[in-house]
Amino acid sequence: MSDPRPTLLAVPDPVPLPAAARQLAFDELDTPLYDTTFVVVDLETTGTSPHGDSITEIGAVKVRGGEVLGEFATLVNPGFAIPPAIVQITGITTAMVYEAPRIEAVLPGFLEFAAGAVLVAHNARFDTAFLKAAAARQDITWPNPQVLCTVKLARRVLTRDEAPSARLGVLAQILGASTTPTHRALDDARATVDVLHALIGRVGNQGVHSLTELLDYLPGVTGTQRAKRTFAGDLPTSPGVYLFRGPSDEVLYIGTAVNLRRRVRNYFTGSETRGRMKEMVALAIRVDHVVCAHGLEAGVRELRLLAAHAPPYNRRSKFPRRGWWLTISDEAFPRLVAVRTPTRTAVGPFGSRADAVDVAATIAEFAGLRTCATRLTRAARHTCLPAVVGGCPAARPAADLDATGYAPAVEAVRDLFTGRSDALLRAMLDRIETHSAAEHFEAAARLRDRTATVVTMLHRTQRLAALARIPELIIALPDGAGGWEFSVIRYGRLAAAGTATRGTPPMAVVDQIVAAAETVIPDLGDAASCEPPPDDTIPPLRGAPPEEVGVIARWLAKPGARIVRTSEGYREPLHGAARWKGWAQLARTAATTRSAEEQYLAER
Structure with a gap:
């Protein structure tokens, strides 16, 4: 029996190895291929499913500039019999792996061995899927290295006449590999090294000399597209918004970036030049940019530019008003209706009309709000009769309900939306308890999921409205380097942004950006006066674009974010949905767990 213990075959290293595990930055991808560190890996497994099967052997070779820097080889005990x-x-038997370490003991060592290198594999999707699945089971964060597949490279470099098959054994023979593949991990990794070097030699004759150029070459990027990388040459490395412009100076596409130069250069590599993006890049004649102080300013400016230009290659331009809102209709016997433009009393935005209608049905059921579409005048009477299943929630046995008797149902919904009362939410929770006590667990689970959705949507709307009502709010977020990113928010809109680097007095920067901040006048709509609302209510969004307020709310929720100063306290309704937020999160977790269990049982 061969020795199952992991082996590290040390080879003198002429160049210092990378010190830490990290994904290569884009600028580092310009490193010449002869100076790029590759870790060529091969796995043997018990089958083809990364989630149902396990790794039985790992073999890897670290190379740079044609020199072998080290090797990693070990059998792995999968924990069950090998088919x-x-x-x-x-040729790997259950007896061979009996005393081998489990993947939990092997994977950290392999990730350390491959740290900072480009991961290479023959049919890389297969090998990386198993490694990612193993990392996920151990709660290890996948380092997301740059991955190169020799199958794809071979199909790009070699013609069908040269290589009728891209199997490793065939390529090793055609390209003169010194190691013959044997379906053992280390042998196959060594053979893949020889194949990689032979293929790199072929592309070198075509002017491919760096990893960036190799990645460009893989998907067949044209010379014209590759030449457009110069568009990014003069862009700064700061955060901002970029705009691709077409032949008539029209805006084709708008996006945001943490590093403008790096992000725009990505559009001229294989990973970004597919489908519509490839078409967009082919049309582009230049790239404009707007430098921003930080990510929040970039996100907000992107939204405003998208609204101004409606670029054809942005998905949003096809659906400029993607959200749906629930509002109370303006009629004698009001109903909940789904609309595209929010009114002063509305909940949303929902991703689809169907989602909005589902929430409307739940609220109407507990409020007694009608769902029938009959047009009723103020002098009319609601005459729907109760149904055994479904039916109109406003139905009464006497089938005789006038506008005055119907009004409390409408007021209950208004109170729910504005946070004056959570009586309807409590009624939903009481019904869930009733179903559970009666052991009607399926009904309880369905109502729990519906109620959690209602709570989530109410809290989202009330949180946005709480931001939109504040005349001035100053947010600070750590920049990760000892400095701060500041944002001035006025009535839910970004009015100014700035940064204070480490060592710079932050409050002096705050005073400067506040002095130069944009003046924002709230749109009071049909409000009768400018008097603030009662403390226990939150008004609806006052003209602030809901998407912009949403971006700001997510920024405020980031870890480390804090309020520097505010003209009045940030507050949500006393009886709003915020107090039920924790319950809704637990409900969603329970629903997800139940769904996973049902899927597991169905697959068995």
């Missing part, structure tokens, strides 16, 4: 069909292919 006979796999034994026949690999």
